[in-house]
Amino acid sequence: MTPLDDKGRFSIVVGDITASAAEAIVNAANTTLLGGSGVDGAIHAAAGPELLAECRALGGCETGQAKLTRGYRLPARYVLHTPGPIWRGGAQGEAALLASCYRSCLALAEAHGIETVDFPSISTGVYGYPLPQAAPVALKAILDFLAEHSLPRQVRMVCHREETAAVYRQTWNLWYAESKADRL
Numbered sequence: 447m448t449p450l451d452d453k454g455r456f457s458i459v460v461g462d463i464t465a466s467a468a469e470a471i472v473n474a475a476n477t478t479l480l481g482g483s484g485v486d487g488a489i490h491a492a493a494g495p496e497l498l499a500e501c502r503a504l505g506g507c508e509t510g511q512a513k514l515t516r517g518y519r520l521p522a523r524y525v526l527h528t529p530g531p532i533w534r535g536g537a538q539g540e541a542a543l544l545a546s547c548y549r550s551c552l553a554l555a556e557a558h559g560i561e562t563v564d565f566p567s568i569s570t571g572v573y574g575y576p577l578p579q580a581a582p583v584a585l586k587a588i589l590d591f592l593a594e595h596s597l598p599r600q601v602r603m604v605c606h607r608e609e610t611a612a613v614y615r616q617t618w619n620l621w622y623a624e625s626k627a628d629r630l
């Protein structure tokens with residue numbers, strides 16, 4: 447996968463985020479932080495019971511906010527837990543909350559000097575956020591943050607399925623083509 451921005455700090459890949467060797471992986475959690483299905487279930491299963499024990503002590507997390515834990519048995523050193531918005535049709539502030547998930551995780555990573563962060567496609571599974579509407583929100587939040595901050599050095603969107611990655615890539619290519627257009 448070639449880096450998709452001119453500084454190569456962001457890329458879109460297909461894989462299982464629990465196998466990621468990034469310094470921090472993001473968990474698409476729920477507000478209890480006590481685990482669930484989807485990527486939340488996979489991360490807890492791979493990290494082991496100590497992760498749940500640490501999460502219990504955190505007392506939950508608001509939608510759009512993020513909390514940091516260790517990664518325990520995961521290859522990643524840290525997990526950034528962020529509850530995404532549940533899709534309710536798009537008029538309940540979902541886009542702003544989704545953008546806030548990405549920004550909060552990146553800000554927390556920067557505050558801890560974390561250099562590499564891998565994201566899953568937050569809210570686009572159980573929470574029902576339509577992927578074509580989530581992708582531009584996610585990409586804009588990530589790229590705006592990277593434009594203003596030197597940490598994290600490297601951010602990836604880790605898609606579990608090729609079809610998910612295709613939507614992120616299409617969104618990126620559309621933007622990139624447009625931005626090239628206004629350079630002519």
Ligand code: APR
Pocket residue numbers: 461462463464474475476481482483484485486487488530566567568569570571572573574575604605606607610
């Ligand atoms: N690696 C990378 N991505 C994954 C993995 C994995 N191992 N497993 C699932 N995904 C992808 C899904 O395919 C989807 O694109 O993560 C994205 C987010 O889907 P969910 O995990 O369902 O998360 P979300 O839609 O944010 O719903 C969160 O589901 O698991 C519960 O406790 C969680 O209540 C919370 C809700």
